[in-house]
Amino acid sequence: MSGPWWRIGWRNLGRNPRRSLFTAGGLAVGYAAVVVMTGLGRGMVAEMIGNGTGILSGQLQVHAEGYLPERSVHETIGGREGIDVDALVGAVAADPTVSAAAPRLYGGGLVSAGDHTLAAGFVGIDPAREPAVSAIMAAGETGRLPGAGENELWIGREMARQLDVDAGDIVVVVAPAADGSLGNDLFTVAGVFRSGLGDVDASVAFIPLDALQQLMALPPGRVHEVAARIADPWDAAAAEERLLGELATDFPGTAPRAWNRFQPEMVEYAALFESMEWVIIVVVFIMAVFGVANTMLMATFERRREFALLLAIGTTPGVILRSVIWEAFVLGVVSLTLGAILTFPVLVWWHNAPPDMSWLYGDFTMAGGLIRPVLRVEYPPEMMVLGAVALFATALLAAVLPAYRAGRLPPADTLAGR
16 A cells, blocks of 8 residues: 555655755754764763772672761771671672672871871772772772782872872871771882872872771771672662672671662763753754755645646545655655664764874863763664654654645646636
8 A cells, every 4th residue: 555655755755856865864964963962972971970980989889787978987897796708798799790899998097208298088908809890990000009918008199299209108197096096007109090080099098908907996807898890880770689688688787789879960960961862852853844844845835736736636635645744754764764874884983983082181070980081972772763753753744734735725726826
């Protein structure tokens, strides 16, 4: 049934191929703009979430139930008795989506070198496990990571600049201890890193877990956190649900939390970008409606005598309307084909070889996540489908008025030139 109508629509488009090609090209560019801009937005969101969770925090964390939000030094997992840290890390790492897990201890105090003193946050890490969880461990500029059991620091480039130290220099570290005393000791700067996150580079120092426990008068079984790495950050919520039940029996009092709970600002930014996708698709295709409507109005106006003759010999207005609608449908098929030819090579190129714009501007942060100047796109499959639907809806809706007017022509007046 649709074969003859398809041929009629194709023939009608061919009456003025230049105009039809320009209109189809406009719709194709609109489709490409929607898909590529959506892919770029999702690439920025993926970059923000990937770096925001991957550089330091991890995609999932396990704490004592009362640890957040105050982060008291006394609220370690397992309370004052502590916990079997290796067993807890193993239980977290056993989740099918978790690729690595590592324990951490947090503290704060002062770092001094010569006449310079800075306030710093201390992160006690397991040097063997932490590099598999935090990308910051691979951001070293000079020196090396601190070694287990050594009084060594790993500090940011900005902290090193303000203290006027570098790898190999000796600093004094002072930190309040859990027993009320004031821990202090000499530490060697093992290395200097640059994460790109200003606050981290200026005020965070990494110390071997056992060295920080000794400084803060905490036994080996007391840690504040187990951080986990999950390849796809959006799988973290499901991992949290699984670990809630699995840890409750062997490790009571623990509270696993996915990144979207301890970094909700990133979720809000992702929702903002998602809402912008709909703004983009609406704006682009509303603009396209006018172009398609103009083309269809001109096409039906030029053929008004033809339509009047058809009506005069008994053709129903419904047949006239159907022929114009099929013309718009064929226009949509041509436009989508051109749009796909234009869009998919660009998507594949930008996804696999994203242009690096670091020569134009440097890194910046958004919602605590580092955004690199790399124009990487993510494939937006649902937006490809929605864009195609919107393209056809635009072509068909824009043809409704011209089709209606063509079917309502007065045959006698039109044929008489009135």
